[in-house]
Amino acid sequence: MDPVAPFAAVLRADNPGPMTLDGTRSYVLRAPGAAGCVVVDPGPDLQPHLAALADAGPVELVLVTHRHADHTGGLARFRALTGAPSRGASPEFSAGAPPLSDGEVVEAAGVHIEVLATPGHTADSVCLVATAGQEAAVVLTGDTVLGRGTTVLAEPDGSLRDYLASLDRLAARAGELRAGAPVAGLPGHGPVVPDLGAVVQAYRTHRSERLDQVRAALSALGATPPGADEALPDELLEAVTGAVYADVDPSVRAAARSSVRAQLEYLRGR
Template sequence: MTTQNSSGIVRSSELTRFRLAPNPGPMSLAGTNSYLISAPGAEGRVAVDPGPLDEPHLQALAGDGPVELILITHRHADHTAAAARFSELTGAPVRAADPAHCHGAAPLLDGETIWAAGTEIRVLATPGHTGDSLCFHLPKDGTHGSVLTGDTILGSGTTVLDYPDGTLRDYLESLDRLERLGPATVLPAHGPVLPALDTVARAYRGHRQGRLDQVRAALVALGAEATVAAVTDAVYADVDPSVRRAAELSVAAQLDYLRG
């Protein structure tokens, strides 16, 4: 589903559309996907991750129809910077796992079911990328449902673990949880829509296990007390300088996991 209207809002599934925010970069890929959820015939919308503070982007999202609720997948600024302004613009409350990012409403709870915009939204705690990361499961979105995965699963590439807030142990458990949802459509906050969440979750787990094997080998070569920088040099030798810090965070998370 790739139809786009004049405001740049693109159909991504039966119940969702998104607008790409103008914030491309090494970590945000083409930019942040700000989603709108609504069932056919529903008057209201649920917005997810309004993104950076860019007024034309927010005006386009608000102009699609009444927004009754704003949800946040996690604390990073490319998802939350516009939340207060978008709440002001639409009159809708903002809910997130972290109370610091809520405006006019209570924090979201793991396992909570929200009924809004004519459909059911299930809240899933999926820590790992950050400690407060959430995914939103839309069980009625098409044959197998869909999941807005935030940065827990991306449309391309792999996810950074924002250690020590995000840990590998939590992340692997979150992948297990997402895999159990079956072949749901993946609606990521960055990159293209993907089919079959269970398949993607298994691939992500395989990638992490492969990296762990590389880190283990580096520790054998460098010594058990090797530094994060030294292991990063060995495992991510060809990494672009623009994402070196992200690589070091992932190595720190892997070392923490192995040293347990």
């Protein structure tokens, strides 16, 4: 387990892949001197990983950033190992405690944790602003912001409109937290983000460029997004995906298609 802040450490699960990069990051939060800890995203159902997290205990609370199985697949086993309650924005991942709500503050293991609803990657995505005592805050971003690359807007509930609003909210919060130094992001995949505000702005620019590419692809195809009440033709989705992501590796083709769907949904809702 590697320290990433005076009150936070990370344990990487052994589940590398095209969507998980070198593995899902689970975080252990504990104020200096505190006996218990908070675990954020126990990760996939991998016994050695879950056992190592449990050994960091006693675990007071488990928090979930979003629904995907690489973050939640081991949750039931981890609760059984530790007896700790769990909380996510969705009731599905909450046991022994209520679901997380936007703007609430969780106090556990000497750590102050502010919940920010940041839908877009999934409808239930949250980011967690954590600090302990006088230490600088860090933001646990789940898959809303990654340590490398950019985020997929996942079907069926990924939304570009929600995601852009979430990026704007994260940028504003990072600006509020900045006190002479950039705010660090602790992502669900990839290395620590040293300057979360700068990366969020880069994400925002990237999304705008992708929208321009989708518009250009539609123009070249002589097509327009269907109306709000019309089905999105699969042929159009495939054609735009092929045009915008022509060189994408086959292993992430489904993810590219999912993002194009979100972009087309955004454009037809304008």
